[in-house]
Amino acid sequence: MKVVTVSGPPSSGKTAVILKVIDALVANGTAVGVAKFDCLSTDDDKLYEAKGIPVQKGLSGALCPDHYFVSNIEACYQWGEKQGLDMLISESAGLCNRCSPHIKDITAVCVIDNLSGVNTPKKVGPMLKSADIVVITKGDIVSQAEREVFAARVRQVNPRAAIMNINGITGQGAAELATLFQDAHDIDTLKGLRLRFSMPAALCSYCLGETRIGESYQMGNVRRMDIADDTGGAK
Amino acid sequence: MRGAEFLQVPLSVLLKEQPFVRDFFEAQGILPEAPDSRTVERLILDLPEDVLEDLGVGRKQLSEDFVSFMEGMAALAGDDGIRVRSLTVFGGCDKAGKPENVQLTLKPGDVVSIVGPTGSGKSRLLADIEWMADNDTPTGRKILINGEAPDKSWRFSPEHKLVAQLSQNMNFVMDLSAREFITMHAESRFIQNPDETVNLILKEANKLAGECFEPDAPITSLSGGQSRALMIADTAFLSRSPIVLIDEIENAGIDRKKALELLIREEKIVLMATHDPILALMADRRVVIRNGGIRDILDTSEAERENLTVLEEMDRKLLELRNRLRNGGRIEEIN
Known part of the structure; x- marks a missing residue:
């Protein structure tokens, strides 16, 4: 089975793009399934179900969503095998911009939108920087020049990715993107494969349920802001 | 200069000669504050582990990204663009599967x-041209540039x-x-x-x-x-x-x-x-x-070209009325 990881900031158009790509994949006779990861709630699984696409939904709740992803993706793979799928697409939102679900040797896609601002590409970490394919959405809302400037900014942080503009509403570009999904190679298991980049560490008192504010309640992996002391200067 | 040679150049020299280099280091969040005479390779090697960890990027990836960025920029700045002398569209099929049987060449x-x-x-049709379709879009059209199938890359x-x-x-x-x-x-x-x-x-x-x-x-x-x-x-x-x-x-x-x-x-x-x-x-x-x-x-056709003159005259009149309106005039007379 082939596996493709799709990530991107919330509301960038991941589901819309995947749905359009699936149309093209199904038309080519590919059996596709989706593992949808979210935090608190999602109805996107119903959108996949409405198309007759097998879907697994996972809500991370009070846990870090990407840690949750990596602890469950192998089980999703096993599920996909049992379903007899040719391709499993995982969809997960990168909420803190530092996380990334991308796995070495597994086709990695990042979805980012033109409306998010020209400085967004440099704010997004490994989810964008280590992707093989960067999909830029909502291009129909902005001008040609803005699309080009945005794509140039993406290229600065990820010079090696294939950058594609896809319209999640009309599906323009999705058939083309589907051909890249199909280029993913077949694997037998995810077990033993590695993430492309380690996830952010968080092991402090707040991870364990502490809610009080103040230095005396902080334990473990704590980092202080560098706040300059400028009280001495004349104003 | 090409490939890994870019890594051996001092950053300060690169920044002076090719100002866009700044964009890469800035976007990656590793632009030194003061002028830096270290080579790019040295600079990347010297980056502390925790900085890399925070940025979510590894040294190897950073070096490779830098090299492809420089190569991409060199290609963009150089004259490697395509000289298109002709664009040919070979017809595919319509939505009912009926063949188009056309060939359209543009210069x-x-x-x-x-x-x-x-x-x-x-x-x-516009999307097929943009993608340089090669019988791999829903229409099955094929696009040639200068009489040849363009490289997929x-x-x-x-x-x-x-x-x-x-x-x-x-x-x-x-x-x-x-x-x-x-x-x-x-x-x-x-x-x-x-x-x-x-x-x-x-x-x-x-x-x-x-x-x-x-x-x-x-x-x-x-x-x-x-x-x-x-x-x-x-x-x-x-x-x-x-x-x-x-x-x-x-x-x-x-x-x-x-x-x-x-x-x-x-x-x-x-x-x-x-x-x-x-x-x-x-x-x-x-x-x-x-x-x-x-x-x-x-x-x-010739007749259409003649009608274009008439249409343009109509258009000019409309424009004139629009301007009159914009300037607070009345539209009681149209000539």
Whole structure:
């Protein structure tokens, strides 16, 4: 089975793009399934179900969503095998911009939108920087020049990715993107494969349920802001 | 210079010779504050582990990214663009599977209009050209450049981007003035004399727009016509893409004839999806789309060309009335 990881900031158009790509994949006779990861709630699984696409939904709740992803993706793979799928697409939102679900040797896609601002590409970490394919959405809302400037900014942080503009509403570009999904190679298991980049560490008192504010309640992996002391200067 | 050689150059030298190098280090969040004479390789090796950890990038990836960034930029700045002498579209099938049986060849300076009802497949034809379709899109069309199948890698390389698309929507979302915005675009294109080009674009855009705008006007405040005028001038002078696809520029409040002349003067192949009789007749040919397929290709006839003069006169009168209205006049007399 082939596996493709799709990530991107919330509301960038991941589901819309995947749905359009699936149309093209199904038309080519590919059996596709989706593992949808979210935090608190999602109805996107119903959108996949409405198309007759097998879907697994996972809500991370009070846990870090990407840690949750990596602890469950192998089980999703096993599920996909049992379903007899040719391709499993995982969809997960990168909420803190530092996380990334991308796995070495597994086709990695990042979805980012033109409306998010020209400085967004440099704010997004490994989810964008280590992707093989960067999909830029909502291009129909902005001008040609803005699309080009945005794509140039993406290229600065990820010079090696294939950058594609896809319209999640009309599906323009999705058939083309589907051909890249199909280029993913077949694997037998995810077990033993590695993430492309380690996830952010968080092991402090707040991870364990502490809610009080103040230095005396902080334990473990704590980092202080560098706040300059400028009280001495004349104003 | 090529490949890994870029890694052996001191950063300060690179920054001086190739200012865009700054963009890479800034975007990656590793631009040193003071001038730095270390080689890029050394700089990357010296980055502390926790900085890399925070940025979410490894040393190897950073070096490789830097090298591909430099190679990409060199290709973009160099003369590696494609000289398109001809563009050929081999027909595929319409939505019912009926073969199109057409072959359409276009050369620089050619203007072709694409007509057909909404949803008939005009945008699909434009998309097939942009993707350089090779029997791998729903229509099964095939595109040749200079009589040959283009290399697949061109689809993803900005330096080989064949097509600039002027879409129906011309909204801006960036918080910049017209001058700042065009300058930013010029920089992303490695234009040699950005100021000169930017001034030219602003001047030509103002010639096209019904109402003039100041270079310092925020782009978000421009009217629909002004935005289009700006984007057409921008495409004519900044875009390296030899093919321009225009999706519906009617009702735009711009001088359409001048707009087309500007694009043709810059030796572009222009394809435009339109319902506007003036634009359609300005084209040498028009492609008729029905049910997803090319139904017909019409040459603009002599009689049509004569009618174009009549249509332009009608258009001129309308424009005059529009201006009269704008200036507080009455429309009691039409001559």
